[in-house]
Amino acid sequence: MLDSFDFLDLRFLDILDIVLVAVLLYYIYKLVKGTAAINIFIGIAVIYLVWLLTQLLRMEMLSTILGQFIGAGMFALIVVFQQEIRKFLLMVGSTNFKSKNSIFRQFKFLKDEDEDTRTDVEAIIGACENMGKERTGALIVIQRNTKLDFVKNTGDKMQIEINQPIIEAVFFKNSTLHDGAMIIEDNIITATRVILPVSNDRKIPLRFGLRHRAALGISEKTDAIALVVSEETGKISYIKNGSFEFYDSIQELTHKIKKDLS
Numbered sequence: 290m291l292d293s294f295d296f297l298d299l300r301f302l303d304i305l306d307i308v309l310v311a312v313l314l315y316y317i318y319k320l321v322k323g324t325a326a327i328n329i330f331i332g333i334a335v336i337y338l339v340w341l342l343t344q345l346l347r348m349e350m351l352s353t354i355l356g357q358f359i360g361a362g363m364f365a366l367i368v369v370f371q372q373e374i375r376k377f378l379l380m381v382g383s384t385n386f387k388s389k390n391s392i393f394r395q396f397k398f399l400k401d402e403d404e405d406t407r408t409d410v411e412a413i414i415g416a417c418e419n420m421g422k423e424r425t426g427a428l429i430v431i432q433r434n435t436k437l438d439f440v441k442n443t444g445d446k447m448q449i450e451i452n453q454p455i456i457e458a459v460f461f462k463n464s465t466l467h468d469g470a471m472i473i474e475d476n477i478i479t480a481t482r483v484i485l486p487v488s489n490d491r492k493i494p495l496r497f498g499l500r501h502r503a504a505l506g507i508s509e510k511t512d513a514i515a516l517v518v519s520e521e522t523g524k525i526s527y528i529k530n531g532s533f534e535f536y537d538s539i540q541e542l543t544h545k546i547k548k549d550l551s
Contacts, residue, residue, distance in 0.1 A: 406550040407475045409451045414543050416456035417518050417525045426520030427460040428470040428500045430485070433550065435511035437480075441472055444483030451476050460518075470503065470515075486510055488531070504528040514549055 317330070340359060343352040413429060420427050430437065445466065449455055451473065459481055460467045469482035488505035504515035509531035517526040527534040527542055529549060536542040 406547055408473065408550055409476055410543055410546050410550070412451050412453040413456065413473070413516065414525075414539060414546070416453045416460075417516055418539065419453075419457055420460055420518045421523035421525055424520055424523050425457075425460055425462060425518065426467075426500060427456075427516070427518040428485075428504060429456070429516045430470050430472050430483070430504070430507055431514050431516075431546075431550065432472065432474045433512045433514065435513060437472055437474075437507075437511065437513060440470075440483050440485055440507065441480040444469055444472070444480045446480050447478050449478045451478060470507075490531075501526060501528070505531055508532075514546065516546075 336355060337359060340352065340355040343355060408431065413431075417427065417429070430440075455478065456471070458464060459471060459478075466481045470485050471478060472480040472483055485503035486506040487499065487502045488509055490505065490509075493502060493505065498519075498521075500517045500519075504517045504526070505528055507513055508515055508528050512530075515528040517528065518524075519526070525542065527536060527545065534545060536545060
């Protein structure tokens with residue numbers, strides 16, 4: 290047959306190559322979505338496409354200049370996207386391919402319909418709601434794949450099954466345990482008064498205090514999720530992967546947490 294039909298002769302590895310590139314781009318988009326990095330990423334993509342066009346049209350001078358810029362720009366990318374690269378490597382490194390948190394289950398057609406988690410999410414949310422009404426500040430960190438031993442050692446170790454009154458009692462203003470973060474693993478409170486690493490991201494609005502910065506910090510360094518109850522406003526913030534997760538109702542927040550823990 291004619292050579293023009295050779296492009297239809299796709300191998301399995303060609304299809305796999307396309308799928309893997311699509312997955313990679315999807316996760317890069319998830320990491321930079323909603324940040325200033327998305328604009329930088331788009332700018333780099335535009336420059337790269339222009340460079341390919343100049344090579345195709347044999348515009349030697351412009352092609353050489355853009356080629357040098359792209360070559361040297363790889364080192365600049367490591368600096369500019371330092372946080373995003375860290376999150377990506379953490380996400381890949383903490384993936385358990387045998388569990389429901391597998392990277393491939395992020396796609397809807399591979400997801401289970403049921404949200405199965407041993408953590409009593411309703412008790413946690415109920416406690417946060419009550420503490421919000423009383424303007425009681427709280428910081429709760431829930432472990433996922435990454436172990437949190439390096440921060441648990443800074444607080445008081447516990448072994449208490451989750452229930453709403455216990456959570457509220459820990460963060461009660463006159464309690465000796467209220468300061469710092471609570472660590473939850475599965476359905477067990479394993480530590481209180483934990484000191485967390487604080488995020489140095491200067492893009493965090495000034496209205497957020499140390500609790501929010503600590504929640505962002507632990508979610509940047511691990512795949513843990515965090516809930517913060519503001520002492521000033523009583524609002525509940527949900528933080529994951531170094532960013533705030535928005536929700537419209539308590540029911541939606543509960544669904545999000547169960548989905549992320551399942």
